[in-house]
Amino acid sequence: MSLGIYISVPFCSTKCSFCNFASSVFSRALFDRYVEQVCAEIAAASRTARELGGRLEKRVDSIYLGGGTPSVLAPDQLERLFHAVREQVEVESVAEITVECAPGTIAPDVLEALLRCGVNRVSLGVQSFADKECSSVGRLHTRAITLDDVARLRTAGIGNISIDLIAGLPHQTSESWEFSLSETLATGVPHVSVYMLEVDEDSRLGTELLAGGSRYHAHFVPDDDLTADLYLVACERLEKGGVKQYEISNFARAVTHGIGLRDSRHNRKYWTRQPYLGFGLDAHSMLPADTELRSRGIEAVRFATPASLEAYSAAGNELDPPAARSDQLLASRTLVDARAALEESFFLGLRLNAGISLAALAQQFGCEAVEECHPVIAEAIANGLMEAASERVRLTGKGRLLSNEVFGSFLRGANSSAVGGFSI
Ligand code: SF4
Structure with a gap:
């Protein structure tokens, strides 16, 4: 990809x-x-x-x-x-x-x-x-x-x-x-x-x-x-x-x-969890995990540069800037396991009017994991915030206005602040 x-x-x-x-x-x-x-x-x-x-x-x-x-x-x-x-x-x-x-x-x-x-x-x-x-x-x-x-x-x-x-x-x-x-x-x-x-x-x-x-x-x-x-x-x-x-x-x-x-x-790319790499101040990245991390159940890594120019520049001024920058990025790193990746798929994918395919998610994360989200989906549908059609779920007009509320309901373990690089 x-x-x-x-x-x-x-x-x-x-x-x-x-x-x-x-x-x-x-x-x-x-x-x-x-x-x-x-x-x-x-x-x-x-x-x-x-x-x-x-x-x-x-x-x-x-x-x-x-x-x-x-x-x-x-x-x-x-x-x-x-x-x-x-x-x-x-x-x-x-x-x-x-x-x-x-x-x-x-x-x-x-x-x-x-x-x-x-x-x-x-x-x-x-x-x-x-x-x-x-x-x-x-x-x-x-x-x-x-x-x-x-x-x-x-x-x-x-x-x-x-x-x-x-x-x-x-x-x-x-x-x-x-x-x-x-x-x-x-x-x-x-x-x-x-x-x-x-x-x-x-x-x-x-x-x-x-x-x-x-x-x-x-x-x-x-x-x-x-x-x-x-x-x-x-x-x-x-x-x-x-x-x-x-x-x-x-x-x-x-x-x-x-x-x-x-x-x-x-x-x-942000909304469909495709890989991206950010450079410069307050830039976010998401890469698929390497083989070693995958063997430990990690799907992806997220990391970000500092949001202050002082901190960003300090690493660049070091004797060994690449090492200082790596240390900075490592400190910001979030390991995304399958559960967190599924949550991300919901709250990022639901931003799109086309919504998300539950069948595709079940194929990627397993039926059981997706079924665990059914009560949250059912509640959002009952409240008029989401709608379902042919294996896809998506936000309604009302849901788009109250999107942060809907996204919050899907967040159990993922660190939403680690997902960035774009305006919400
Ligand atoms: S809105 Fe855009 S142009 Fe205005 S200060 Fe922010 S980044 Fe700069």
């Missing part, structure tokens, strides 16, 4: 008030040192996998450069990262190669570098087409800049574009949300992600909302009911516009020729 590669670039031009990612504004002087450390980490990938008890597939069919805003890197820094990857693994000619960009950050020389690196998909962090909403959370772009970037990417030959939107931004109303959705549809992009504003202490806006304050336009944030409505409206409007929901937060158009959707191949 081909591998997915994730590279984290935690640098941004400004820090958005709602952002709870491990990203921040740093001086450009730091970028070069960081790129060097990530390249060293990539060069040590085989050794790392061996030391952590994972089996490393050398064929790669997806690369995802996320963050952060990777497009703030200089062209030569981007090229060094991709070169480091191609030195270690065989990138398939049909690989999906995605870079996350903030509108307004794709300078002409950066775009040229992306093309030279083989990038064929761009994920644009638009969040809203209403300029007031963007500026209220510290975004630097406007609707006009976003539309210009979409046109420039297409002219350059990158038509596989994804637009991210957030429901629940300050000043958002039903009308302004309708506007953002219709503008998104009008661009004709093949992929859209819709997230609901996350309120937690990891962002300035979240902290202010929890404290009941008014900084960061917190008092203009729609209430939970309206935000949930906005999400449901998005599902409906995008579907009507030919952009079909295939995962809780993700929507795609059908491919022009052939069957299937222009979905994110990379993210699908």
Whole structure:
């Protein structure tokens, strides 16, 4: 099974008030040192996998450069990262190669570098087409800049574009949300992600909302009911516009020729438990267990780099950086046994609208193990959160809104915090 590669670039031009990612504004002087450390980490990938008890597939069919805003890197820094990857693994000619960009950050020389690196998909962090909403959370772009970037990417030959939107931004109303959705549809992009504003202490806006304050336009944030409505409206409007929901937060158009959707191949790896390897700050990995661990009943290993730049950089500054990095990763390692792998299959697979096949799970984990989950499934069905059809189970619309509740019911032994590398 081909591998997915994730590279984290935690640098941004400004820090958005709602952002709870491990990203921040740093001086450009730091970028070069960081790129060097990530390249060293990539060069040590085989050794790392061996030391952590994972089996490393050398064929790669997806690369995802996320963050952060990777497009703030200089062209030569981007090229060094991709070169480091191609030195270690065989990138398939049909690989999906995605870079996350903030509108307004794709300078002409950066775009040229992306093309030279083989990038064929761009994920644009638009969040809203209403300029007031963007500026209220510290975004630097406007609707006009976003539309210009979409046109420039297409002219350059990158038509596989994804637009991210957030429901629940300050000043958002039903009308302004309708506007953002219709503008998104009008661009004709093949992929859209819709997230609901996350309120937690990891962002300035979240902290202010929890404290009941008014900084960061917190008092203009729609209430939970309206935000949930906005999400449901998005599902409906995008579907009507030919952009079909295939995962809780993700929507795609059908491919022009052939069957299937222009979905994110990379993210699908997370939801279907295919192997992926992450590099850079706060990057998560999941590899199949090696023969020795398998003989002890372990299915897979998960590990992650630190979420703080200080801790990440400290390992890279050691006399023997690969050894220090391995120690760091080893400390984060989770061994996934069959029971935990089954739980993961439920709470990751149920994110997909297609749901999961109970027959396939029974084949992989045994009928008895799957039958043990039947009471949880039956309860979710009785509560209108899940539905069953021809050996498959999936979330209902209500279940998608309350997905964390459903996922929690499947978690008995798995460490959910160890499953990451993507937004929920
Ligand atoms: S939302 Fe994106 S652009 Fe804004 S601070 Fe977070 S990672 Fe950076």
